[in-house]
Amino acid sequence: MIFPTKTAALATIIFAVAGPAFAQDNLCGGSGANGQWIGGDEASSDIATVENFQEQMALVLGGNEYVALFSLSAPTDVRIEAAGRGAGDPVIDVLGADGSVIISDDDSGGNGASRAETFLETGTYCMTLRSFDGGPMTAFVRVGRQDQQPLTEGIAETAGEEPMSEGSCDTATSLGGVGSTATASAAETPYWSFTLDEAAPISIIAENEDADPLITLYDQDGEYIDDNDDFDGLNARINISDPLDPGTYCIEMQALSDNSAPITVSVDVYDPEAAFQALYARGEAAPPLQGETPVTDLGMLETRALQELQVSSDVTWFSVEMPQSGLLLVEAVGGEGVDTWLVVFDDLGRRVALNDDYGDGLDSLVAARVPQGTYLIGVRLFEGDTGFVRLRAERYVAPQ
Numbered sequence: 508m509i510f511p512t513k514t515a516a517l518a519t520i521i522f523a524v525a526g527p528a529f530a531q532d533n534l535c536g537g538s539g540a541n542g543q544w545i546g547g548d549e550a551s552s553d554i555a556t557v558e559n560f561q562e563q564m565a566l567v568l569g570g571n572e573y574v575a576l577f578s579l580s581a582p583t584d585v586r587i588e589a590a591g592r593g594a595g596d597p598v599i600d601v602l603g604a605d606g607s608v609i610i611s612d613d614d615s616g617g618n619g620a621s622r623a624e625t626f627l628e629t630g631t632y633c634m635t636l637r638s639f640d641g642g643p644m645t646a647f648v649r650v651g652r653q654d655q656q657p658l659t660e661g662i663a664e665t666a667g668e669e670p671m672s673e674g675s676c677d678t679a680t681s682l683g684g685v686g687s688t689a690t691a692s693a694a695e696t697p698y699w700s701f702t703l704d705e706a707a708p709i710s711i712i713a714e715n716e717d718a719d720p721l722i723t724l725y726d727q728d729g730e731y732i733d734d735n736d737d738f739d740g741l742n743a744r745i746n747i748s749d750p751l752d753p754g755t756y757c758i759e760m761q762a763l764s765d766n767s768a769p770i771t772v773s774v775d776v777y778d779p780e781a782a783f784q785a786l787y788a789r790g791e792a793a794p795p796l797q798g799e800t801p802v803t804d805l806g807m808l809e810t811r812a813l814q815e816l817q818v819s820s821d822v823t824w825f826s827v828e829m830p831q832s833g834l835l836l837v838e839a840v841g842g843e844g845v846d847t848w849l850v851v852f853d854d855l856g857r858r859v860a861l862n863d864d865y866g867d868g869l870d871s872l873v874a875a876r877v878p879q880g881t882y883l884i885g886v887r888l889f890e891g892d893t894g895f896v897r898l899r900a901e902r903y904v905a906p907q
Contacts, residue, residue: 693760788821
């Protein structure tokens with residue numbers, strides 16, 4: 508992993524604590540309200556024009572998020588990175604000005620670091636940073652163009668976007684066709700192959716969080732197609748929504764934690780509805796109010812609403828109505844050893860706030876200034892099967 512040296516003085520380096528800073532209430536669906544401009548101010552945070560990358564050191568405390576703001580005065584290929592110090596494991600999301608998630612990453616920087624490379628249009632953006640385990644973390648954050656020096660090594664150096672080693676596909680263990688499933692450790696079976704008899708969109712899933720699988724998909728000529736590390740927790744998943752041509756494809760299997768742990772790998776036809784339901788179950792997107800995912804209506808939030816519920820690792824959804832602008836405070840309190848997780852979206856699907864651990868405990872709390880409207884609240888357990896949780900939502904308004 509590459510950490511900044513004195514040569515990084517060309518960049519703006521700021522020590523930032525995750526918490527209230529400059530008021531940017533309307534940026535990124537509200538996520539920018541507590542954001543720090545990556546260059547220190549708005550004028551220095553235009554990544555399309557800066558001479559060098561911009562960088563901050565972020566301290567994330569109490570399960571909160573650090574938010575970096577940056578802008579682009581022209582369409583640009585950007586690289587957004589976060590490298591934790593010590594055992595820190597950062598997770599990043601890049602949000603558009605409307606709060607939509609453009610790209611997310613956990614470990615693509617290599618060695619637990621996060622790295623996202625993408626093309627962005629002119630506009631203002633937010634990068635949110637949180638700790639994977641919800642604990643306190645210090646991390647370096649860098650935003651720059653793809654022609655500028657990276658902060659991280661990048662998984663692509665060893666596992667991505669490189670052609671497969673010659674002959675590796677020939678020695679791969681066959682899964683068969685679509686709908687196949689098999690289990691083996693990465694040490695036993697480093698390569699799998701499957702065959703498509705006709706063009707089809709596909710999903711490839713690798714499951715066992717103890718192994719922390721990383722999968723890379725290649726075509727029959729050994730050319731890189733896609734890779735994934737953490738999609739659902741530490742499990743990996745590649746969704747190819749555009750149909751792949753008929754032929755044989757190869758999956759390279761790596762285990763980032765335990766190379767001897769069994770990993771279940773499966774190949775199936777990509778189901779967009781199932782993909783959306785999985786997003787709702789993980790709390791990465793909000794379900795439509797009139798859709799198939801159950802959403803319990805808590806009604807108009809006059810002062811306080813209280814709900815006792817039993818939840819699992821899949822998100823349980825609620826909605827509340829804010830009759831006027833004010834502070835929305837939501838808290839999920841579990842029993843001893845119950846680790847709750849909270850997320851709040853507006854009715855357009857823009858994420859307002861997220862929290863895992865608040866303070867020194869495992870309970871969750873979010874507080875956000877929001878306008879009048881309907882808000883969706885998702886609660887789940889960070890780990891474990893089921894547990895009892897008390898959900899409280901409160902509304903505060905400014906004195907007249």
